[in-house]
Amino acid sequence: MQSIPKQISEYINMGLSLDMVKKNRSVYGANEISSSKRIGFLHMLFGVVTEPMILLLISISIVYLLLGDRGEALLLLGSVIGIICITFYQEKKTETAISALRSLASPRTNVIRDGKIIRIEGKDVVYGDLLILNEGDRIPADAELLSDRLFSCDESLLTGESIPVNKGIGQLVYCGALVVGGEGVCRVIAVGNHTEIGKIGRKIADETVGKTLLELEVARLVRNLFLVAAGLCILLALYFGIVKSLWLQGLLSGLTLAIGLMPEELPLVMTIFFALGAYRLSTKNVLVRRSSIIETLGAATVLCSDKTGTITKNKMKVGKITTIDSEENLEKINEVSDLSKSILQIAYFASKHPSFDPMDIAITDCMNLFHQNGDLSLLSIKDFPLTPEQLTMIRVLKEENEYSCYAKGSPEAVFELCQLDSDHLKYWTNKTNDLAKEGYRVLAVAKSKIPLKNIPEERNAAQYEIYGLLSFLDPIREIVPSAVKTAYESGIRVIMITGDYPETAKNIAKQIGLKNSNLVYTGKEFTNLEDQEFKKVLKECNVFSRVSPEDKWKLVRFLKSEGEIVAMTGDGVNDAPALRTANIGVAMGERGTDVAREAADIVLLDDSFSSILESVRIGRQIFDNLKKALGYLIGVHIPIVGITFLPILLNWPVVVLSAIHIVFMEMVIDPTCTIVFEKEDAEFDLMRRKPRVSSEPLLDKELFITSLIQGAFSLTSVVSTYWLTHMFLNHDSNNQVVSTASFVTLVFSNLFLILANRSLHESMWSRMRIRNSMINIVFVGTITVLLLSIYLPGMNTLFRFVPLNFLQFSSAILVAFIGVLFYDITKVSVSKWFRNV
Secondary structure, eight states, X not given: OBOOOGGGGGGTTSSBOHHHHHHHHHHHXXXXXXXXXXXXXXXXXXXXXXXXXXXXXXXXXXXXXXXXXXXXXXXXXXXXXXHHHHHHHHHTHHHHHHHHHHHHTOOOEEEEETTXXXXXXXXXXXXXXXXXXXXXXXXXXXXXXXXXXXXXXXOHHHHOOOSOEEOOTTOEEOTTOEEEEEEEEEEEEEOGGGSHHHHHHHHHHHSOOOOOHHHHHHHHHHHHHHHHHXXXXXXXXXXXXXXXXXXXXXXXXXXXXXXXXSOTXXXXXXXXXXXXXXXXXHTTTEEESSTTHHHHHXXXXXXXXXXXXXXXXXXXXXXXXXXXXXXXXXXXXXXXXXXHHHHHXXXXXXXXXXXXXXXXXXXXXXHHHTTOOOOTTSOEEEXXXXXXXXXXXEEEEEETTEEEEXXXXXXXXXXXXXXXXXXXXXXXXXHHHXXXXXXXXXXXXXXXXXXXXXXXXXXXXXXXXXXXXXXXXXXXXXXXXXXXXXXXXXXXXXXXXXXXXXXXXXXXXXXXXXXXXXXXXXXXXXHTSOHHHHHXXXXXOOEEESOOHHHHHHHHHHHHXXXXXXXXXXXXGGGHHHHHHSSEEEEESSSOOHHHHHHOSEEETTOOHHHHHHHHHHHHHHHHHHHHHHHHHXXXXXXXXXXXXXXXXXXXXXXXXXXXXXXXXHHHXXXXXXXXXHHOOOOXXXXXXXXXXXXXXXXXXXXXXXXXXXXXXXXXXXXXXXXXXXXXXXXXXXXXXXXXXXXXXXXXXXXXXXXXXXXXXXXXXHHTTSOOHHHHHHHHHHHHHHHHXXXXXXXXXXXXXXXXXXXXXXXXXHHHHHHHHHHHHHHHXXXXXXXXX
């Protein structure tokens, strides 16, 4: 309990009683933000398990169980459990964002209850409570100001404005705002979900996070391949059963064919690519909250950026000092004149210390920059504070036995205080207007002309002389202009969305190099436009000012409806709905709020624009390498399916592959797709390409055709070795020699296809100059295991192989190389054709 200050004594009996507190809490609820959406555990589990990708993995696990391979089955079932856990984690992200809002909305605060001032948790505030707010307090609920003494607060969390807002009696103060000046008594009018922050929280909760483009495409692809595999499995089983009356053999052959056809590596490849990509980004100061979002960022076409705290530093800074004779731009000089130092000194003495006001802090920082020290021994004797009627701050300091008045405030108020003549008034007014148009916020600085013998009783008791103007700005981050240039080179459009004034937004847009920077629309202007008119505006306008949180959210949704892949950056509570709605939400880590970070997909730990572009580069690289892996996957499965299916269908004398051989092939395919292609460096023109069209599939026409071609060449190589060995090189007529030689060709064909798939457009020879250490590991490991399976007694019995002589072994390798060589030549030609179409 605290003592009762005089200025609030008249309100001491207006507080709630304990009975009213209980009643209001039951009627209006607690001061906590909660989500109305609750999804039951079983409902969530059913939704996850019925996903095509999960069904595919479960089906493959059953296949391996039927074949008696429990190890592989358990491995796949383990991956199913892992995917389910990851999905559950994503569902909990919304609740985490709401928890961050709860923390923000629950600071400790002073309230009047039962005629006493008590300090309570913000969550215990109820509707109708009387709050006592002082400088430095975080407001715990929306309230109406009943009494104030120069009350001002920083609402940048909600509005994006970096400038404090002065509040008067009858005006609203909002939950989450910070009191930066004065004192006030206010009545709570909204708590919990009914506050402005609460409404934002509900919007976050109700906004669903959809699957990424790649997740949808892969799910569709594996579903279709699953249907094809199941169909062929049934057809082969029916063929054996009906034509040959070998139902068991038919079932086993069908299952073997299904194993060879179903790309169970694809979900694993995608998971590992994104996990390693997220790790790589973490080394670049980028925290990825949902790893699959990296691919979507690589496809981004529009980057919508909040200004305050994202493009700018959200920290006021003295930009210019203007005197009667000169103007000094502090951005371009290392030292200021003595007159400018005097102006800073006067402004310093006219300010409170310590202060929460951003301009007072900026003045102190500027003095420190130029090695000036305010003489704190000169204590203020009397203050004439800033009021709505008198927009000047005057402090009276005692200097020896005399008194001097130091003043700062709005230029108009200082001009009036100094009683300027018409010529000087015109000069200073024009200077102020010019600075305002450049995006500065301007304060005038003055001092009493002659020392006073006595302490003045009113602010106008002294004669004042104007010394000059201090211009403040929220400076842009140094990296932003180059980052914007890189974005344009990458085909990414940049849009700035801010709650600031149009002239300020226009000036910032010019500084960072935005296109059409002179064209600015306010939230009110574009809200009143018809949809067709707004579409035209949206195609040209890259700067939107005076934008509310609702406007940001609407703008992002409209861009998405036009087919754009939208990345939205932000750091405040007001950005959270737009971050949640955008295809990629990018939050600032240093200055960002918990709410923004929890609502976002990516958090920039260093708040650097360059990190966004690094994310784009890695996203594009991952997608590029995924295409290479997918092309390889399809290509290597074609000969596996073909050499399994053809001997059975055409009654060839030798069956090349059985289930154990396919398991061996998986040992080559899995590490190749994950380790080798994930490690592949980006191609030289990666960041000079336009973003891929959102409708462009991972498996496009070019990739599909080249995959079929490489698969056909590989199958031809295996069949060629089959007949070459059977007809000419198998002198002992041993069927196992044919089977072993064919398998050697299949393995080496896969290894050579790794080299051919390192680039989708260049030949494998040109790509040889770029080192990939994983290739050596895969080659050495695969060849070692192959040699052991052929020549090591016991192991070759397990694989049903026999040792090959030098001619048989080398012929098998040569045929594989020739087949891949023909594919590499064909691939380059096909790529050129598609680029010219």
